[in-house]
Amino acid sequence: MSALVSQKKNLFSGETLSGWLFISPMMFGFLCFFIIPVIAIFGYSVTEWNILSQDSTFVGLQNYQEIFTENEEFWLVVRNSLVFAGGLVPLNIALALVLALALNQKFTGVVFFRTVYFAPVITAGAAWAIVWSFLLQKESGGVNQLLALIGIDGPNWLREPNWAMFAVIMTRVIKNVGLNMILYLAALQSISPDYVEASSLDGATPWQRFRHIIWPLLAPTTLVISIVTVVGSLKVFDHIYLMTGGGPESGTLVLAYYIYERAFEFFEIGYASALAVILFVLTLVLTVGQWLLKQKEQ
Numbered sequence: 322m323s324a325l326v327s328q329k330k331n332l333f334s335g336e337t338l339s340g341w342l343f344i345s346p347m348m349f350g351f352l353c354f355f356i357i358p359v360i361a362i363f364g365y366s367v368t369e370w371n372i373l374s375q376d377s378t379f380v381g382l383q384n385y386q387e388i389f390t391e392n393e394e395f396w397l398v399v400r401n402s403l404v405f406a407g408g409l410v411p412l413n414i415a416l417a418l419v420l421a422l423a424l425n426q427k428f429t430g431v432v433f434f435r436t437v438y439f440a441p442v443i444t445a446g447a448a449w450a451i452v453w454s455f456l457l458q459k460e461s462g463g464v465n466q467l468l469a470l471i472g473i474d475g476p477n478w479l480r481e482p483n484w485a486m487f488a489v490i491m492t493r494v495i496k497n498v499g500l501n502m503i504l505y506l507a508a509l510q511s512i513s514p515d516y517v518e519a520s521s522l523d524g525a526t527p528w529q530r531f532r533h534i535i536w537p538l539l540a541p542t543t544l545v546i547s548i549v550t551v552v553g554s555l556k557v558f559d560h561i562y563l564m565t566g567g568g569p570e571s572g573t574l575v576l577a578y579y580i581y582e583r584a585f586e587f588f589e590i591g592y593a594s595a596l597a598v599i600l601f602v603l604t605l606v607l608t609v610g611q612w613l614l615k616q617k618e619q
Contacts, residue, residue, distance in 0.1 A: 365594035384595035406554040417501030439499035450563035508542035
């Protein structure tokens with residue numbers, strides 16, 4: 322009994338109350354802008370609600386049934402989302418690792434190059450997408466003009482189905498690779514040089530040192546980077562909205578943009594909420610799957 326009373330006193334002590342006061346803004350924001358909206362989305366997903374008429378009718382699982390059985394476009398959207406993630410994630414991680422290994426060396430100007438590669442991360446996403454939409458124009462775009470100098474007739478990157486997805490993936494990779502580079506760079510600098518020196522004395526080649534020493538020690542960082550990159554790739558919106566609008570021929574219509582389209586162009590809030598729940602579940606499954614796979618490998 323005395324232990325319980327002591328615990329209650331500690332809970333309401335001045336130091337503990339100060340701690341609660343410090344974290345209360347973050348907890349308030351988390352509650353208002355995450356927990357409550359997520360609960361609301363699940364509630365909206367079982368209704369038929371047109372935002373213009375404000376009429377809301379409970380329909381149970383009808384929205385989900387229509388999505389999976391009657392909407393053929395949904396499967397195209399899922400395929401596009403997985404293609405986008407499948408192209409972006411490995412490319413982003415591989416490029417970030419290569420840059421981190423290169424910039425972990427000591428040479429003149431290394432700080433400058435780190436800054437250059439990280440700069441796109443802090444650039445506004447909307448501004449980045451708009452600039453690249455001009456650079457990737459068919460005739461006047463800077464990319465095609467550079468290709469013309471070496472005799473290559475560049476495609477209309479954002480208006481041809483075979484190139485639009487590739488173009489959006491590449492611009493997204495260039496935008497965000499700097500963040501993963503910094504995470505890998507921090508992980509590399511935390512590795513004790515004794516491991517590398519010992520392997521060098523044992524006659525290990527640079528590839529053997531990387532494969533058997535450095536790469537295994539980077540596994541926790543790789544797991545974090547993989548999860549963050551996958552989640553970010555599945556909820557991409559700004560690049561699609563500003564660069565392609567889901568086109569051409571729905572070739573870049575991904576799930577996050579499809580949710581926006583259903584909610585704010587067709588005003589089907591209940592249907593869009595069901596799509597958002599599906600995106601949430603898909604993201605959760607892929608995240609947990611990556612974590613379990615890494616645990617199994619260890």
